[in-house]
Amino acid sequence: MIIDALLYDGKSSKEHKVEIEFTFGRRVKVKSHEIDVALEEVVIESRLGNTPRVIEFPNGIRCKSDENDKIDQLLREFDIDFSKAHKIERSLVLTLGAVALTVLFVWFMLTSGANYSASFLANILPKSTLDEVSEITFEHLEESFLEPTKLSQNQEATIQKHFDALTKGEEGYKLHFRSSPEMGANAFALPSGDIVLTDQLVALSRDNEFRDILGVLAHEKGHVVEKHSLQMAIKTGMASVVIGYITGDLSVIVSTIPAILVNSSYSREFEREADRYAVNEMKRLGVSTLYMANLFEALEKKYGSEERSTIESLMASHPLTKERIEYLKEHSH
Template sequence: MIDAIYFDGQSTRRNPVTLIIHKRVIALRGEGIRRNARLSQVDVSERLEHAPRIIRFADGATVEIADANFDKMLRANRYREPRITQWQQNWPLSLFALIALVIILISGYQWGLPWAADRIAQHLPASFEKKLGDEGLALIDKHYMQPSRLSPAEQARLRNLFAQMKQPHGDKTGYRLEFRRSQIGPNALALPNGVILMTDELVAMAGNDHAVLGVLGHELGHVRHHHSTRRLLQAMGVGIVVNFLVGDVSSALATIPGFLLDQKYSRDFERESDQYAIDMMRINRLPLSPMADLFKKMGEEREYRSASASEEGERRNRRRTKADNKRNVSMDYLSSHPSDEERIVKLRDADRKQ
């Protein structure tokens, strides 16, 4: 027999009682209190080191027990803790569960989330990507880019050249080619709504129509495979879809400009788009070496800027201004892409096999 505190579930009054368990029947006795119940009819809280155990009755009444002998009484009456409680109190099983949870979380992030993003992106309504892309373009134009200085005739010529190209695999992917003068240097990017932005600086650095067309084919590959949307869903979680469906995309739209300017596509995405560009140039019987030359030139430019920044940093006791950082980062068009060497070799090999 042990002492306990009984609460009737109707008030906060503490009622001292004595408790005994016999033949798997709990008996409570106290002033004006006589209550019996079978162990199978009550819920017994799990054992914690510094907390009392609680018996909960179906009608909401509870019994609070601080006496350690209660555990012995339970064992004597063949009470078995719930299986989950047994696992929690078994450290090898708890360690195994923790390791399993970590593996599941890592696997979900590494493979599950990309898979889910891919499935969702393939079935999203076109209005979703259009809204994201339109709002993203407006914000990019407001904060990061200015109207192109290429002549209207030059812009029309490049648009016409690309429009005349056949898309691989019989694709009819919709897109809109736009030119901008940029604060981020030579760059090209694809928005979720199918808009492909190419900067004047990239056109100037390419110095060759075939190089420009190859880069545009690469960006069209991103559009074709919904890479921007899939990457955005992965980065923000698929909850963005729920927010969109209930009409609240403000939080997503606020992050889009910076996200699109720093699209850390996976290398698989980049290789997929590189292959799309190769297939597109091949089907149109256009050389890929100019595109390889452009990548080499951009890589050399990036290395030069990196070395210059390092030397400047040493002269200034390793202190660089925010403006320096912005210029150095903005040139890194290939930052998340496969290595320059890998891409250049692949493009030149594709040229030799044509």
């Protein structure tokens, strides 16, 4: 049996018109995308009225089809139980109860449960989506704000050595050296693990060995580990992300999150978590956090702890508070 559907591969924002073939050998094929899997590996979501049915493949690909009658027919032919959801909708009371629960759940996701929802969604989004979101964001920043670095080879080599020690044995992290007169002294991390360091921040270093910059990189790594930037973007664009995840159309997420990432800043709670992570990493590497505290004081003196321009607030506009500086000094060794 052939079923017409729309395919979302999770790697691009484009939807693809495809034909899904269900064979008598209990195989499910999408020839245009070279998919050939056992029927038992495919999840066909419950029917709810005539809303499009979602079909999930083991590699993260999702399809949507409105040919519900055909899908019901093949479920009968392959002796697969009908969805309970479809039976429920025949009862008015049960249907209204299901609708009420759905409305309450979505309301919770978008209001008082936003923090939990952002954390939950950040941890279940596929890596391919995180990579695409980060790539789009980085391309935008490259076009609008970033220039080639002017650091010397020795400066780059020293900082890169610190970064390699910080991320030793871990995959997915990459350090990018860039200059940005508009963004100024800054460093920021993308959900993929790409971390950008500006020349202007390096210029404020008070240590010839750049151990203060190591502290900043450890702080940024903390944001990646805790998925702070992703949670921040999801919470701001919660409605789009929830709709995208529920419908299986990850293109909604890919098109929404980058714009939010570019125009948002971290909460103080996230900054404290990243500071704690940095302190632990600095201790592990045997480097005092006093270097990092001194750099933060230089940043506070140059930019001020409260007054920041829009450009300075981009991405990693970390609020520099006396509380954070004191915390780093207290944990120096």
